[in-house]
């Protein structure tokens with residue numbers, strides 16, 4: 001906001017342009033992060049041993065569980081980061097992105113002519129055979145074991161890549177981690193991943209209602 005308003009002072013942006021930028025941030029940033037966070041909460045609530053490890057890590061990093069969470073705490077929450085990435089892998093809130101090819105592209109089995117519209121399934125990439133035999137299993141430890149990850153760095157691209165990639169990725173990761181710290185240090189979560197059904201739309205949405213129980217930790 002500060003940056004946009006500075007450009008207004010320099011007359012580089014009109015009020016309408018600033019409003020459009022803010023609308024884009026809210027539309028692209030709010031429902032994506034909120035829905036992604038919901039999947040993380042359901043998965044954590046369905047895996048008590050994962051939840052206990054996250055809780056203990058938060059305790060080790062914060063020491064005083066009543067103090068505020070700072071940006072310096074976040075990189076130390078290594079297991080929580082792995083849990084979040086594994087939630088995004090299984091339930092990427094943006095399941096498909098669309099691109100138009102500028103040049104003819106030769107793939108191993110297909111040739112895509114220039115000017116084609118191509119849908120890329122991020123959901124499919126995240127559950128491809130590259131992830132190994134447990135590709136459908138929620139296993140945050142894979143992120144702490146490089147040999148369990150696909151070799152190609154572009155195999156995991158839930159925020160897309162390159163110049164059209166998500167501008168809000170660092171902010172989204174920061175806010176989702178911070179929110180999870182606040183929730184997990186105060187509440188014990190209980191959910192049932194087995195009951196979760198999703199449907200592909202513009203965003204990956206739950207197809208049915210589901211319950212998560214929040215029990216206050218003493």
Ligand code: HEM
Pocket residue numbers: 024025026028029030032033036092093094097098158159160163164165166167168169171172
């Ligand atoms: C879990 C959270 C998020 C996910 C998974 C996500 C994912 C993505 C993906 C995959 C794209 C590329 C879309 C495409 O190429 O069609 C994108 C674009 C974008 N994202 Fe995010 N996003 C998230 C949060 C945010 C947040 C918090 C903001 C802003 C504060 C944001 C702002 C944007 C914008 C402005 C674009 C368009 C970039 C462009 O076209 O140049 N996103 N996001």
